[in-house]
Amino acid sequence: MKRILRTTIALAILVTLGGLAQAQGTDKKPAFGALEALNDKTAEAKLKVWLKEVGKSDPATLAKLDAIWKDKQRTVLDRVADSFALGDPVAAKLMNEARDPSAPAPVVLPGVFKDAKQSSFYRANLGLIYARALINRRVYEEALSTLSLFGADQVVDPSAFLFHRAVCEHQMRQKADATKSILRLLEEGHAISPERYKTVATLMLLDMHTWKDKDLGDIAGKMANIERRLDIARGGPETQRQQREVLNRLDELIKKLENQEKNKKKPGDGPPKPGDGPPKPGDGQGDECPDGNGPPMPGSKPGDPKGTQESKQGADVSKIAPGQSTGIVDQAKFRALVADWGRLPPRERERALQEITQGMSPRHRESIETYFRNLTNPALNRK
Numbered sequence: 001m002k003r004i005l006r007t008t009i010a011l012a013i014l015v016t017l018g019g020l021a022q023a024q025g026t027d028k029k030p031a032f033g034a035l036e037a038l039n040d041k042t043a044e045a046k047l048k049v050w051l052k053e054v055g056k057s058d059p060a061t062l063a064k065l066d067a068i069w070k071d072k073q074r075t076v077l078d079r080v081a082d083s084f085a086l087g088d089p090v091a092a093k094l095m096n097e098a099r100d101p102s103a104p105a106p107v108v109l110p111g112v113f114k115d116a117k118q119s120s121f122y123r124a125n126l127g128l129i130y131a132r133a134l135i136n137r138r139v140y141e142e143a144l145s146t147l148s149l150f151g152a153d154q155v156v157d158p159s160a161f162l163f164h165r166a167v168c169e170h171q172m173r174q175k176a177d178a179t180k181s182i183l184r185l186l187e188e189g190h191a192i193s194p195e196r197y198k199t200v201a202t203l204m205l206l207d208m209h210t211w212k213d214k215d216l217g218d219i220a221g222k223m224a225n226i227e228r229r230l231d232i233a234r235g236g237p238e239t240q241r242q243q244r245e246v247l248n249r250l251d252e253l254i255k256k257l258e259n260q261e262k263n264k265k266k267p268g269d270g271p272p273k274p275g276d277g278p279p280k281p282g283d284g285q286g287d288e289c290p291d292g293n294g295p296p297m298p299g300s301k302p303g304d305p306k307g308t309q310e311s312k313q314g315a316d317v318s319k320i321a322p323g324q325s326t327g328i329v330d331q332a333k334f335r336a337l338v339a340d341w342g343r344l345p346p347r348e349r350e351r352a353l354q355e356i357t358q359g360m361s362p363r364h365r366e367s368i369e370t371y372f373r374n375l376t377n378p379a380l381n382r383k
Helices: 002-023 040-053 059-070 076-087 089-099 120-136 140-147 158-171 175-187 195-209 216-231 237-264 306-317 331-343 346-356 362-374
Strands: none
Touching: 040 059, 040 076, 040 120, 059 076, 076 089, 076 120, 089 120, 120 140, 120 158, 140 158, 158 175, 158 195, 175 195, 216 237, 216 362, 331 346, 331 362, 346 362
């Protein structure tokens, strides 16, 4: 229901923006402050100049370039990528490595993006192409670092630049920066942005409006980011720092729930103490066992022997009541589980996970279970 509501609101916003654009008339001249994309001819001309600068303006290379730009079915940015690969083996290697899902995720940025000897046109557009490939592999950190070196007005497709930057910021839960990038896309880049960019960007914006700092949803989001980092073999100091932050947030949430539970108890609550006063008519009726030996044990039936009741109670205490939870988790148990997770046998791990996630929503339960199971996955904790 929430997803349908968000989609409806997003579409309403897009329709409003579209109506405003149409109300401005049919004049194609961009509004003040609006971003402009390079058309095919301008982009191809710039690439011919670049090929001449790098010494690749021979007739055979120019014929291949002409064939690339005759393919109108592909985007301008895709054709720029092919043109760079045609004229520069370094660019071709960088793009192939970034696109290869089996290649290790980069931990440092390629030096070519900061090489002042290269033209800004080459560095900015190659940076966007490189970042886009990393984003497809969920390597958001280096993708965002690459995009941060340049501006939207330096590339052939400013809308692609802003959209992919917003994706990185949204996935890394950088709400303020993501909001800024999305608003620029929807306002300055409205006329040149594909509808799919505007729709997804609006949905990201609406999603961020539901974020609340330090609540269970925020913790689940951070745990999902940790899981992503482990998936791309980022189990180093930064991931460990984020894990500690999640534990601290969980501690705060646990303390808050415990305080709420304590505040629910009013003075005088609990069983009556001896000497509180004579029993009132009707008190104690049905509270004694048929054998007259005192009140029945919890869960016992009339006629059960006392010994049976005690043993049954002990067995019940050792089990986890399905579907029941107070929402309170013992902090000491939680920290002990994190510390001892790698030494616990599989059956004990499953039992502990069931106990910790008891009563949680499926989404939060799945995030916590995945987080714990990835702690001891050697394939996901390479340096």
